[in-house]
Amino acid sequence: MIRHHLRSPLLSTALLASGLVAAPAQADIDEVRFGVPPWPGVTVKSEVAAQLLEAMGYETRQNNLAVSVILNGVAQNDLEVYLGGWYPVQTDMVEPLVADGKVEKVAANIQGATSGLVVPRYVYEAGVETVADLDEHRDRFDGQIQGIEAGTGINTAIQNAIDQDLAGLGDWSLRGSSTAAMLAQAGQKMRDQEWVTFVGWEPHWMNVSYDLVYLKDADGAGVADIESTVWTVVPASLKDEDPDLHRFMSQYVVDTQDQNDWVHAYSYEDVPADEVATDWIASHTETVAAWLEGVKAKDGRPAIEAVRAHFE
Incomplete structure (x- = not known):
């Protein structure tokens, strides 16, 4: 055919x-x-x-x-x-x-299917289990969340949480980029065992290639644990x-x-x-x-x- x-x-x-x-x-x-x-x-x-x-x-x-x-x-x-x-x-x-x-x-x-903020397992095991835990370690993340393309639902939710200072994210910044660029940046940080949080979703190959943990939401931020x-x-x-x-x-x-x-x-x-x-x-x-x-x-x-x- x-x-x-x-x-x-x-x-x-x-x-x-x-x-x-x-x-x-x-x-x-x-x-x-x-x-x-x-x-x-x-x-x-x-x-x-x-x-x-x-x-x-x-x-x-x-x-x-x-x-x-x-x-x-x-x-x-x-x-x-x-x-x-x-x-x-x-x-x-x-x-x-x-x-x-x-x-x-x-x-x-x-x-x-799941979407929301993720961290590498080594970051999770160091105590970052929820969105509220991020701000306790702000310096380790450089106060940045790695996002995907502008206009997507999850990016909008993250920016809203920042604008409303939900879960302590008011002084954080969202770094939007293409999905490929975000994963390339996150992948490099994980190879160097640096701390990073970024937008994840399943199904996707990132869940096969990287050992990731999806954060639990906090303070009604609406940026994690989205089914x-x-x-x-x-x-x-x-x-x-x-x-x-x-x-x-x-x-x-x-x-x-x-x-x-x-x-x-x-x-x-x-x-x-x-x-x-x-x-x-x-x-x-x-x-x-x-x-x-x-x-x-x-x-x-x-x-x-x-x-x-x-x-x-």
């Missing part, structure tokens, strides 16, 4: 370039179009789903777009699947579309258009450790996403079988039979 990849930051450009235009509902879908933001976890997760669908007889297209563009595309039936609906960060973006009957949240594909759920978002009409695709998407729930491993291989070891997906599928057919229970391939066979024939 032909897999297409599209990269564009704007909806109009993306839809014109890819030929994605709204079409009348049909009884069956031949091409499954994914919306994929520039996040390693969603990239590999989408690739795994795409390879399974191709083995079932579908064509797939992975469209690399900004989250707002993706959600608009799903709402307009220009995209079939978005696997990165991170709650609570995207709640205000997704829920109005759900309320309007334009999209459906079919599955929590990652449950028990999250990642939703699969599809057009509200998908169940009627393709019940088998809808059923697969509703059963596609990924173990957090599996996604940690995927992201570690893809982002840290630089293994191409298609290789990560192919190798994992071939060695985890029992998990795949649970995802495909009751799902039929395009030729009418049980989907798991089509997948096993393709990957074995």
Whole structure:
């Protein structure tokens, strides 16, 4: 099957370039179009789903777009699947579309995700267990919190805690940068056994490569111990258009450790996403079988039979 990849930051450009235009509902879908933001976890997760669908007889297209563009595309039936609906960060973006009957949240594909401030285990064992403990050792941290890209929910929460002097953070500073730059800086400090606190989240390869501890929140600061759920978002009409695709998407729930491993291989070891997906599928057919229970391939066979024939 032909897999297409599209990269564009704007909806109009993306839809014109890819030929994605709204079409009348049909009884069956031949091409499954994914919306994929520039996040390693969603990239590999989408690739795994795409390879399974191709083995079932579908064509797939992975469209690399900004989250707002993706959600608009799903709402307009220009995209079939978005696997990165991170709650609570995207709640205000997704829920109005759900309320309007334009999209459906079919599955929590990652449950028990965590985000917030982290420290290396050697810092935790030295007594920094909560956000309030940070200020007792301010000099060791140079009064700095290493953050990620501006405009993200966790950065906003950290800056709010600083502005309101919550948990003693009023005289601290947030050093925002790209995720890659933040992790490079934090990684260097950890190699030198220096003290550092930075934004962490799971699933991510950092949890495989580094021995980290997520701090407990304190004083209602809202910058640590944040539990999250990642939703699969599809057009509200998908169940009627393709019940088998809808059923697969509703059963596609990924173990957090599996996604940690995927992201570690893809982002840290630089293994191409298609290789990560192919190798994992071939060695985890029992998990795949649970995802495909009751799902039929395009030729009418049980989907798991089509997948096993393709990957074995």
